[in-house]
Amino acid sequence: MEEKNRNMTDEHLSRQLRKSKSGKLGGKLLSLVGGVVAIAGIILGGNIVLVVIGGVILGLGQMVQGKSKGNANQQAFETIAPDIVSAVFENVQMNPTPHLLNAKDTNIPLPSHTYCSGSGYIRGTYQGLTTELCTIRLTEVNEFQREETGLWEKNEQEVYTGQWVLCELNREFPTWLTIWPRERLDKLFSAKTIKTGSEVFDKRFNLSSDDEAAALRILTPSQMERILALADSSFGKFAVNINHDGRMYLAVHSGRGFFDIGKGRETPELLRQRFTRELQWFTDMIDAFRDV
Known part of the structure; x- marks a missing residue:
């Protein structure tokens, strides 16, 4: 029964890790788009609207990356940490x-x-x-x-x-x-x-x-x-x-x-x-x- 529960825990955590990778990729793409938009605004004579929009998109991309990794870290903390710490x-x-x-x-x-x-x-x-x-x-x-x-x-x-x-x-x-x-x-x-x-x-x-x-x-x-x-x-x-x-x-x-x-x-x-x-x-x- 213990081995079965552990397999279920690992399977659930594996799914969370895959979600984390997808989220990080999506966040990187948003960050890239935001950077491009902001740079375009600077090149076009300091277009404040484009610079602000680029900054917002860049910040959103970084937030998505951080949230995705944070969720996976929390899942690892809750599912793996207790057993490891309790063994010591x-x-x-x-x-x-x-x-x-x-x-x-x-x-x-x-x-x-x-x-x-x-x-x-x-x-x-x-x-x-x-x-x-x-x-x-x-x-x-x-x-x-x-x-x-x-x-x-x-x-x-x-x-x-x-x-x-x-x-x-x-x-x-x-x-x-x-x-x-x-x-x-x-x-x-x-x-x-x-x-x-x-x-x-x-x-x-x-x-x-x-x-x-x-x-x-x-x-x-x-x-x-x-x-x-x-x-x-x-x-x-x-x-x-x-x-x-x-x-x-x-x-x-x-x-x-x-x-x-x-x-x-x-x-x-x-x-x-x-x-x-x-x-x-x-x-x-x-x-x-x-x-x-």
Whole structure:
């Protein structure tokens, strides 16, 4: 009976994924038409009517694409996520309120943004530790004036999408510490960072804290080895933050959310396998720190 129900669930989700592809294609075509109309208006001496109509059609096309993908993501979240999460966590709550995870509570470096929003919250207990996961999106909003119309418009750009996890380690630490990847400019200008003594680790990560000696006592050589191993299997650039109160934050800048269908090309079974791998990566990282 369980296998039969799963087949029915996969069949239903497959139909939703096909609808998503059709919707995305229709949205792209609308966007293309809108762009052509707007450009024609500009070429024809700044024809405001054509520019406005083109802009409306372009916006409609983008809305259709977003809605279609959003529906498929919601379907995947509702049909696949509960079973995958329940296999790892106890006392699972879908969309719990109030939320425990707040990106502003961390010292994790993030790009400049105007808004920060979270979605897809799931809470559970991982081996006795309260854990919450969600998707964090950062949006930058800029105002600009169109030369052809003289009108002021707002441009919203999503500058960050990532999978975040909060785990309460149920212990206190003598300091906070944050680990995040070293970028090219960091290496070029020798950005200030705490040196761990591991040449391999220091080449790949920055380490910051308000107490260098205490941070190095927390981050042991065995932890660094596990972090480096997990870095090789990561699905995006990641950062780790541990607070005084034992709250551990994990952030992976993957460009997608938890249980996100991506481009919608994977079958339900392949989605299930990917979602399981991604969740396993996070729990492996928690395991690397739970006994420090």
